[in-house]
Amino acid sequence: MTSFQHIVTEEQAKVRIDKLLSELNPEESRSQVQTWIVKEHVKVNDEIVKANYKVQVGDEVEWSIPEVVPLELTAENIPLTIVYEDSDLLVVNKPKGMVVHPSAGHQGGTLVNALLYHCKDLSGINGVERPGIVHRIDKDTSGLLVVAKNDFTHVNLSEQLAAKKVNRVYEAIVHGEIPHSTGIIDAPIGRDPKDRQKMGIVDDGKPAVTHFKVIESFPDYTHIECRLETGRTHQIRVHMKYIGYPLVGDPKYGPRKTMDIDGQALHAKVLGFTHPRTKKWMEFQADAPAYFAEVLDYIEKLY
Numbered sequence: 001m002t003s004f005q006h007i008v009t010e011e012q013a014k015v016r017i018d019k020l021l022s023e024l025n026p027e028e029s030r031s032q033v034q035t036w037i038v039k040e041h042v043k044v045n046d047e048i049v050k051a052n053y054k055v056q057v058g059d060e061v062e063w064s065i066p067e068v069v070p071l072e073l074t075a076e077n078i079p080l081t082i083v084y085e086d087s088d089l090l091v092v093n094k095p096k097g098m099v100v101h102p103s104a105g106h107q108g109g110t111l112v113n114a115l116l117y118h119c120k121d122l123s124g125i126n127g128v129e130r131p132g133i134v135h136r137i138d139k140d141t142s143g144l145l146v147v148a149k150n151d152f153t154h155v156n157l158s159e160q161l162a163a164k165k166v167n168r169v170y171e172a173i174v175h176g177e178i179p180h181s182t183g184i185i186d187a188p189i190g191r192d193p194k195d196r197q198k199m200g201i202v203d204d205g206k207p208a209v210t211h212f213k214v215i216e217s218f219p220d221y222t223h224i225e226c227r228l229e230t231g232r233t234h235q236i237r238v239h240m241k242y243i244g245y246p247l248v249g250d251p252k253y254g255p256r257k258t259m260d261i262d263g264q265a266l267h268a269k270v271l272g273f274t275h276p277r278t279k280k281w282m283e284f285q286a287d288a289p290a291y292f293a294e295v296l297d298y299i300e301k302l303y
Contacts, residue, residue, distance in 0.1 A: 008059040017044065018051040021063060028065075036063060038196045050193070052204070073102060073131075078114035083284050088153040088277050089146055090119065093286040096142040096263060101133055115147060122147065123154035134158060135231060140249075140263020142289050143170070144271035156276035161231060167272030168228040170236055171215075171288050173265035173295055174245040175255060178222040182213045185239040189232040198252060199234045201242050208232045210239045221248065221299050225269075237264060248295065265295060 004024075012020055018037060022030040036042050037051045041064045044053060055061065081093040094100070094111055101112045115122060115132060122132030132147040134157045148154035160166050190205030192198040209229035216223040222245065226236050234253070240246055241253040248254065250264035259265075272283030 003062065003064045006061045008055045008057055008061060010057050012055060013057045014054050016051065017042065017049055017053045017055055017061070020055055020061070025065075034191075036065070038191075039066075041066065051191075073116060074108065074113060075117035076108060076113040077117050078109065080111075080114050080118055081286075082118075083144065083286060084282070088149055088275070089157070090149070091144060091146050091271060091284050094137060094142060094145055094268075096140055096289060096291070099139045100136045100145070111145070119147075119149065121149045123149065123151045135161060137268050138234065138237075138264070138266075141170075141266045141268065143268025144284055144286050145268070146271060146273065153276045157273060160273055164229055165274065167270060167283060168231065168268065169270035170226045170228070171267045171269045171292065172224050172226060172236060172240070173248045173292070173299075174222050174224060174240050175220065175248060175258065176222065176245045177217050177219055178212075178214055178224065178245055180214075182211075183243075185210045185212070185243055187239060187242055189235060189238055199232070199238050201238065206230070206232055208235050208239065210236055212240075216296075218299050219303055223296060236266060259295065259298075261291060261295060265292065267292060 006024060008020070018030055018033050021033045021036070021042065022028065025033065034051050037049070040048050042049065043062045044055065044059050081095070082090055083093055084091040092111070099110045102108070102110050112131060112133065132149065132154070134146055134148050134154055137143060137145060146157060148157055186209045187201045188203065188205030189199050189208040190202040192200035193202065207230060211227040211229065212224050214222055214224055228235060237247055237250055237253045246254045247264040247266055249259050249261040254264070267288040269288060270283065270285050272281065274280070275282050
């Protein structure tokens with residue numbers, strides 16, 4: 001752990017602490033700086049502060065940068081369900097329970113470990129820890145992901161995502177009977193100020209839009225389809241909780257009493273995009289895993 005100090009000048013006054021520290025540490029991303037703040041590695045006048053604290057002239061800022069522990073990425077012979085593959089990309093159907101890329105708590109058994117065994121060429125834009133990963137889905141969410149084999153493909157797919165040109169449709173089962181057949185949830189998502197391990201609806205969050213439609217409804221549950229217009233962390237889980245219909249099985253955003261199905265009932269079933277090289281529209285579909293039908297069958301028998 002290396003520590004640093006800085007006294008805020010007049011020119012720096014009224015700037016958010018995370019912005020100031022990202023300027024003082026140009027080699028670090030703002031999200032990395034925010035991680036230091038969450039982990040209480042940052043103090044102002046010897047007090048812990050939040051990322052939105054605005055510094056004042058003369059404030060004494062002290063921060064510590066943790067030593068980086070490099071992850072050892074190893075290729076692992078883990079079975080993959082590959083829906084499509086060519087020289088530029090591949091589309092995989094990730095199983096429920098698999099983490100997308102290694103982290104401090106998951107150094108093995110991830111999708112990246114499996115990809116490294118299957119494919120030697122992956123894009124390097126997201127660094128050595130996330131080769132080829134253009135977008136993610138949560139550990140306990142199953143479904144379709146596109147992986148880039150080179151930087152050209154990675155940049156193009158990322159631009160399509162940013163421009164909302166990628167079609168991403170999910171299937172979910174939620175608590176409560178939704179009284180209307182369709183809906184649009186437009187609410188900004190950011191870190192929950194009361195629990196930094198969660199996301200929430202916050203005024204200064206990033207724009208987030210989810211379109212949903214009802215597939216089948218029951219007195220206490222609803223089977224729905226969601227289309228993402230944006231792709232924020234935990235977006236569907238947060239949005240459905242926000243409107244009062246949290247996902248079945250969700251340990252983070254669901255009700256205290258929910259089904260024990262090892263995580264939220266959420267599946268990325270449709271993925272469509274323009275192929276970066278051929279410029280042809282490609283769309284893929286993967287049926288929800290067997291447990292979805294089992295849960296729906298259980299719900300039907302309740303009534």
